[in-house]
Every structure is written in C-alpha cells, then in structure tokens.
Amino acid sequence: MKKANRPSPHLLALALVSLLTGACGSEEIFPSFDELALLQELHTLTKRPPVDSTNRFADDSRAAELGLALFNDKKLSGCGTVACASCHGGEGKTVDTAFAEGCDGHLTARNPPTTLNADYNRWFMWDGRADRLWNQAILPLTNPYEMNSNADIVRARLTEAYATSYQDIFGKTPEETVDGNEVLANVGKLMQAYERKINRTNAPFDEDVRRFIAAVDVSQAQVEADPAFLGLKTYFRKGQCIVCHKGATMSDNLFHNIGVKDTTPSAAGQYVAMQPMLDWPFNAAGRYSDNRTGLDATRLPAMQLDLQNKRTEMEGAYKTPTLRNIALTGPYMHTGELVTLGDVVDFYDKGGEPASAFTGVKTSTIVELKLTTEERQSLIHLLESMTGTQQ
Numbered sequence: 001m002k003k004a005n006r007p008s009p010h011l012l013a014l015a016l017v018s019l020l021t022g023a024c025g026s027e028e029i030f031p032s033f034d035e036l037a038l039l040q041e042l043h044t045l046t047k048r049p050p051v052d053s054t055n056r057f058a059d060d061s062r063a064a065e066l067g068l069a070l071f072n073d074k075k076l077s078g079c080g081t082v083a084c085a086s087c088h089g090g091e092g093k094t095v096d097t098a099f100a101e102g103c104d105g106h107l108t109a110r111n112p113p114t115t116l117n118a119d120y121n122r123w124f125m126w127d128g129r130a131d132r133l134w135n136q137a138i139l140p141l142t143n144p145y146e147m148n149s150n151a152d153i154v155r156a157r158l159t160e161a162y163a164t165s166y167q168d169i170f171g172k173t174p175e176e177t178v179d180g181n182e183v184l185a186n187v188g189k190l191m192q193a194y195e196r197k198i199n200r201t202n203a204p205f206d207e208d209v210r211r212f213i214a215a216v217d218v219s220q221a222q223v224e225a226d227p228a229f230l231g232l233k234t235y236f237r238k239g240q241c242i243v244c245h246k247g248a249t250m251s252d253n254l255f256h257n258i259g260v261k262d263t264t265p266s267a268a269g270q271y272v273a274m275q276p277m278l279d280w281p282f283n284a285a286g287r288y289s290d291n292r293t294g295l296d297a298t299r300l301p302a303m304q305l306d307l308q309n310k311r312t313e314m315e316g317a318y319k320t321p322t323l324r325n326i327a328l329t330g331p332y333m334h335t336g337e338l339v340t341l342g343d344v345v346d347f348y349d350k351g352g353e354p355a356s357a358f359t360g361v362k363t364s365t366i367v368e369l370k371l372t373t374e375e376r377q378s379l380i381h382l383l384e385s386m387t388g389t390q391q
C-alpha cells in the first residue's frame with residue numbers, strides 16, 4: 001500500500017530527531033506516520049455520495065428533475081409561502097442568519113445546515129433524528145414551524161402540477177397513492193435524488209493536502225516550508241480538530257458535546273432524538289424503506305443499547321458537521337451563535353463554554369488551546385480553503 005511503499009527521508013528525519021533529542025520531552029516531527037495516514041484520507045472525497053439502497057430512485061435522473069422542482073415549490077407548504085429553498089438557498093444552500101423563517105413568521109429552533117454535500121452524511125439533522133436523506137425531508141415538510149404541510153396538501157399539489165412525471169416514476173398517480181405516509185416518503189425520495197447531485201468537492205484544501213503529502217516524500221524541510229504547514233499542524237496537534245473532523249467529509253459521523261451555549265428545551269440533542277428515530281415508521285428499517293434488511297437498517301437495533309448505556313456521551317451531543325464549504329455556510333453551530341470562522345476558532349481556543357451554559361457533560365477533547373496569533377490565523381485560512389467547486 002501507498003503508506004508502506006513511501007521512500008524514507010521522513011523516517012530518517014524522524015530517527016535523527018529522536019536520536020538527537022533522546023526522544024524525550026521533544027515534539028515529534030509533523031506529520032507522524034499515523035498523521036500521514038489521516039492526511040491521506042482527507043483529500044479523497046468521491047465525486048458522488050455513497051449509494052443509498054433504501055431509496056430505489058436515489059440515482060434516477062427523472063426523480064432528480066422532479067425533486068428540483070419540488071425543492072423550490074412553495075405550494076407544498078401549508079401556508080403557500082415556504083419552500084425547501086427558502087431556507088436552503090443561495091451559494092451556501094442555507095441562510096445567513098442564526099435561524100430561518102418558516103410558515104406564519106415562525107423561526108426555526110436551530111441553525112439550518114447546508115444541503116450541499118448532504119448525502120455524504122451518515123446522519124441528518126444536528127441531533128441525528130433522521131437516518132436517511134429521503135426521510136429527513138419529511139420533517140421540515142410536516143413541521144408546523146417550517147412548511148406546516150401534510151400528506152393531503154402534498155398529494156393535491158402533486159396532482160395539480162406534477163401528476164405525469166410522478167406517475168412516470170412511481171407507476172401510479174398521486175391520487176392512487178392512498179397511503180399518506182407513502183406520499184410523504186415518495187416526495188422525500190425525490191428530494192434526495194435532487195440533493196444528491198448538488199455537491200461541491202475539489203477545494204483548494206484538497207490541492208494543498210496533496211502537495212503537502214508529496215512534500216513529505218521529499219524532505220522535512222520541504223514539509224515545513226509548505227504554506228499549509230502551520231494550518232495543518234495546528235488542525236492535527238494543538239487544535240485536535242482531526243479527532244472529530246476527519247476523513248474526506250471532515251466528519252467522524254458521530255455526535256459530541258463540545259460545550260456550545262444552549263439552555264433551550266431541546267438542548268439535550270442526540271439523547272432525546274434517538275428513541276423517536278428508532279421508533280419512526282420512516283427509518284431505514286421501516287416499511288417505506290426500499291431496503292429494509294440492508295446494512296443501514298440492521299444497525300439500528302444496536303443503537304437501542306447505546307441509548308441505555310451512553311447517556312453521558314449523548315446528552316447535549318450534536319453531529320460533527322462537515323467542514324467542506326464552511327466559508328459559505330455561516331453562522332455556525334446548531335444555535336447559529338458564532339458568526340465568523342474567527343469566532344469558531346476563538347470558541348475552541350477558550351475550550352468551549354463553561355458547564356453552566358449547556359446541557360450535559362463536555363467531551364474531554366475540548367480544552368483551552370492557547371493558540372498563538374499565527375496558529376489562529378492559519379486555522380482560519382485552512383477553513384477558508386475548504387470551499388469546493390460546484391460539480
């Protein structure tokens with residue numbers, strides 16, 4: 001494999017450093033072998049999100065086309081004025097305020113995440129209460145504060161404006177789809193087919209990481225002279241960002257309590273979201289899934305055990321979001337409280353908020369960082385370089 005075949009100036013440098021310092025009390029040169037492996041995973045985002053067998057229309061181009069029309073259709077909402085695109089529009093496919101406005105002037109409870117690259121995620125919503133992108137769409141559709149809709153409104157709109165293309169895809173008309181839940185699930189599947197295609201990959205960051213890895217094979221001097229050196233080193237070492245924001249999506253697909261200020265009734269995050277997701281008829285193992293015995297579905301029951309055993313980890317925990325396209329998607333965190341990337345870095349620098357400001361127990365990885373001005377700047381610069389190009 002690539003790692004094993006790598007020529008060894010790096011290894012020699014490593015040996016030399018440990019020899020000179022007695023490997024004691026000194027900082028290991030960056031990147032170590034383990035860190036190099038993690039670096040290699042960072043720049044390999046596939047052009048398309050992984051296959052989702054729970055939606056048999058996920059990669060159907062007719063479904064994507066109808067999904068696009070529905071994503072922008074305000075008449076799917078109960079109030080007639082709110083579409084998915086109202087809160088997931090513009091370059092960043094989100095809003096630039098902490099909360100977004102749904103039907104009748106209601107504000108959302110949390111910051112809308114971007115729908116860019118959404119189907120690379122394992123979980124959806126900040127608290128993970130949806131396990132597939134298609135079932136996720138049912139939540140804003142039926143949420144009274146967002147689109148305030150229901151199966152009857154949706155079916156009537158489909159009949160009015162999209163009956164032919166709907167029938168072409170599903171083999172029956174919206175009116176013949178008598179189960180209201182099936183109508184909602186079908187619309188979700190169309191939304192997913194569209195959303196899966198809206199990705200931004202290939203960021204300057206990817207180029208920087210590739211060049212940086214190539215420098216490792218040349219010399220440690222070349223590594224340290226690389227413009228990305230300080231940013232990456234801070235991301236890996238002092239900042240510990242790589243612990244959670246890892247892999248090609250820059251997310252571990254897990255949930256953590258990092259101490260973001262939140263004392264609202266829903267502040268318990270993943271801990272209160274999981275049981276409803278497991279009981280939900282729309283989940284990957286439920287009757288509306290197109291692959292009820294697939295891996296996604298069979299993993300769900302195991303999570304019931306997590307719920308019993310891991311309260312401390314789950315309470316106040318939120319999904320590690322992707323950092324791709326992060327410069328386009330502010331403000332930040334599930335509360336939208338942090339306005340700029342500088343604010344985010346300062347939040348981590350101080351080790352999150354004090355315990356009284358949020359629910360649950362902060363994970364031990366989040367501690368005061370004591371970043372220098374240069375380290376702070378280099379991290380911000382690194383985050384800014386993660387904006388990809390539209391596919």
Ligand code: HEC
Pocket residue numbers: 071082083084085086087088100101102103108109110111112113114115118121123124125126127133136137138140141145146147191
């Ligand atoms: C009124 C604003 C609003 C509308 C309308 C809206 N959303 Fe959202 N969206 C949000 C908010 C807020 C969240 C985060 C909610 C949470 O985590 O509790 C979200 C989350 C999402 C996510 C999860 C992304 C992730 O990474 O977890 C996706 C995907 C999404 N919305 C797609 C849609 C689709 C599709 C529609 C239309 C059916 C839609 N949204 C309508 C505000 C909105």
Ligand code: HEC
Pocket residue numbers: 235239240241242243244245255256257258260318319320321322323326329331332333334335344345348363365366379383
């Ligand atoms: C222990 C895991 C963990 C570590 C370590 C970590 N993060 Fe995060 N990050 C998260 C989670 C979880 C969230 C969402 C938290 C929330 O909203 O409550 C987040 C949110 C963010 C956001 C906001 C994303 C958005 O869409 O709003 C940015 C930017 C970010 N992190 C960057 C960093 C940087 C830079 C570092 C290193 C200094 C870092 N993170 C370290 C887990 C982590």
